[in-house]
Amino acid sequence: MMGQGPAPFLELQGVTKRFPNGTLALTDISLAVGDGEFLAIVGASGCGKSTILRHVAGLVAPTAGRITWSQPLAAGGVGMVFQEPTLMPWARIRDNVRLPLDLAKVPRAEADARVTALLAQVGLADYAQAYPRELSGGMKMRASIARALVTRPRLLLMDEPFAALDEITRQKLNDDLLALWREQRFTAMFVTHSVYEGVYLANRAIVMAPRPGRIHADIPLDLPYPRDEALRTDARYAAACRTVSLALADAMRGAA
Amino acid sequence: MSALRRLAPVILGMIVLAAWEGLVRLLAVPAFVLPPPSAVVAALLADPNTLGLSLWFTLTVTLQAFALAVTGGVALAILFTRSPLLASALYPYAVILQVTPVMAIAPLLLVWVGYERVDLAQLILAWIVAFFPILGNTTLGLRSADAGLRDLFRLYGASKWQVLWRLELPSALPYLLAGMKISGGLALIGAVVAEFVAGSGTGSGLAWRIVDASNRLNTPRMFAALALLSLLGIAIFALLSLVQRLALRRWHDSEASHP
Numbered sequence: 288m289m290g291q292g293p294a295p296f297l298e299l300q301g302v303t304k305r306f307p308n309g310t311l312a313l314t315d316i317s318l319a320v321g322d323g324e325f326l327a328i329v330g331a332s333g334c335g336k337s338t339i340l341r342h343v344a345g346l347v348a349p350t351a352g353r354i355t356w357s358q359p360l361a362a363g364g365v366g367m368v369f370q371e372p373t374l375m376p377w378a379r380i381r382d383n384v385r386l387p388l389d390l391a392k393v394p395r396a397e398a399d400a401r402v403t404a405l406l407a408q409v410g411l412a413d414y415a416q417a418y419p420r421e422l423s424g425g426m427k428m429r430a431s432i433a434r435a436l437v438t439r440p441r442l443l444l445m446d447e448p449f450a451a452l453d454e455i456t457r458q459k460l461n462d463d464l465l466a467l468w469r470e471q472r473f474t475a476m477f478v479t480h481s482v483y484e485g486v487y488l489a490n491r492a493i494v495m496a497p498r499p500g501r502i503h504a505d506i507p508l509d510l511p512y513p514r515d516e517a518l519r520t521d522a523r524y525a526a527a528c529r530t531v532s533l534a535l536a537d538a539m540r541g542a543a
Numbered sequence: 544m545s546a547l548r549r550l551a552p553v554i555l556g557m558i559v560l561a562a563w564e565g566l567v568r569l570l571a572v573p574a575f576v577l578p579p580p581s582a583v584v585a586a587l588l589a590d591p592n593t594l595g596l597s598l599w600f601t602l603t604v605t606l607q608a609f610a611l612a613v614t615g616g617v618a619l620a621i622l623f624t625r626s627p628l629l630a631s632a633l634y635p636y637a638v639i640l641q642v643t644p645v646m647a648i649a650p651l652l653l654v655w656v657g658y659e660r661v662d663l664a665q666l667i668l669a670w671i672v673a674f675f676p677i678l679g680n681t682t683l684g685l686r687s688a689d690a691g692l693r694d695l696f697r698l699y700g701a702s703k704w705q706v707l708w709r710l711e712l713p714s715a716l717p718y719l720l721a722g723m724k725i726s727g728g729l730a731l732i733g734a735v736v737a738e739f740v741a742g743s744g745t746g747s748g749l750a751w752r753i754v755d756a757s758n759r760l761n762t763p764r765m766f767a768a769l770a771l772l773s774l775l776g777i778a779i780f781a782l783l784s785l786v787q788r789l790a791l792r793r794w795h796d797s798e799a800s801h802p
């Protein structure tokens with residue numbers, strides 16, 4: 288849909304990563320991500336999905352290749368939701384969510400206003416004063432998403448954020464996430480094990496093959512937004528899931 | 544049920560004291576071998592000023608050593624985690640200091656600081672004993688900060704100072720508090736041992752009272768000084784436990800899991 292435009296928001300060019308212990312995690316990853324795209328990355332365990340996100344986040348440096356941006360991002364331009372909620376257990380939820388703003392020394396009053404608004408948006412207004420241990424798994428994940436969005440990032444990286452949640456909570460959070468994405472127009476890279484989740488959310492699916500990690504297929508998903516429960520029984524949704532599943536099975540077979 | 548459980552040690556103590564008193568009287572055990580509890584209380588009340596002053600002196604040395612151990616231990620732990628080179632250079636010597644019996648260092652230390660500054664020698668000896676749990680625990684705690692949170696701080700370009708202040712120190716707090724509980728008791732032990740081996744300086748602590756009473760075969764007074772030492776140790780432990788509970792109860796599993 289997008290992404291094929293002249294100036295991609297973000298581009299990985301021949302990114303290769305060999306870890307110090309010799310593991311070749313990624314080979315020659317080339318991928319252009321358009322502004323405002325919602326990218327789903329699917330692939331078997333260990334094929335390098337997390338490693339791609341960590342490269343984009345700047346947490347690891349590629350062994351070869353490079354990552355270019357259409358324009359330099361300000362601090363807080365990239366938000367990340369990890370597989371675990373990764374909250375500071377000693378800090379209240381509102382302090383956890385405010386952390387990125389505190390680190391950037393955003394004035395307290397402005398930061399608090401933004402945190403309050405976001406907590407309301409993710410449905411945690413009543414838990415601002417709570418400590419993480421007092422929240423359920425899904426609520427912690429919401430707090431983690433609020434924290435990732437609090438800097439109003441241009442790019443949101445999500446690494447299997449809902450993998451540990453039950454199906455109902457997961458679908459609810461998927462809908463909430465889509466609403467936030469449509470409202471704030473950030474670019475999203477969403478790693479998931481679930482083809483159904485990926486297709487439900489994204490407008491483009493990247494299928495990865497393992498050992499060494501590489502891109503096996505790049506599948507546009509031209510299902511219309513807004514997406515809701517009705518989509519799950521839509522024939523086009525089923526067809527898209529089938530296409531991605533087949534590509535995934537193919538990628539695994541190639542590796543075996 | 545829980546009230547009974549809380550009272551259980553007190554009741555047991557009363558029974559033991561009563562039995563002790565009764566048996567000593569019944570068997571007419573001489574007071575210099577084993578005084579009855581009443582005689583110990585009498586010895587305490589006979590000379591409350593001297594014993595109180597000694598208690599104060601021991602308390603002062605203990606608290607000074609403890610405070611220095613905490614500040615020094617935390618500061619060195621921070622330094623260790625900033626500079627791996629410094630850590631590997633210094634750590635073996637910290638261990639040597641720790642494993643060498645403090646009694647064995649005392650005479651040497653006395654020569655170095657001078658016999659006219661026994662107080663200082665006592666303080667240093669107590670500090671050496673109390674220091675290591677703080678250093679070890681805090682170093683471990685600073686390093687144990689969650690890797691995911693470290694990534695998060697990096698993602699947002701946190702400075703080293705921000706990482707230390709907002710991530711590493713809070714992560715280390717449970718470890719530090721556990722270390723302080725051990726260290727508080729050790730500071731008292733250190734202060735007493737130091738007085739035994741280094742002797743008394745300007746003031747006389749409880750250890751000296753015990754040696755003195757022992758020389759005079761005044762066993763009730765020995766017990767009185769001993770009881771004060773125990774009370775001091777219990778008070779330090781209870782206070783640090785309270786601090787630990789207050790600091791951790793809302794968020795840390797070790798304290799928060801108590802109903």
Ligand SMILES: Nc1ncnc2c1ncn2[C@@H]1O[C@H](COP(=O)(O)OP(=O)(O)OP(=O)(O)O)[C@@H](O)[C@H]1O
Binds near residue numbers: 312
């Ligand atoms: N720090 C590291 N040091 C060495 N090898 C690593 C490191 N991080 C990841 N790897 C290796 O790189 C490969 C890809 O790991 P990665 O975590 O990106 O997989 P993944 O696709 O996210 O898997 P999963 O779906 O299970 O999370 C794996 O073989 C893993 O063992």
Ligand SMILES: [Mg+2]
Binds near residue numbers: 336337338446
């Ligand atoms: Mg992963």
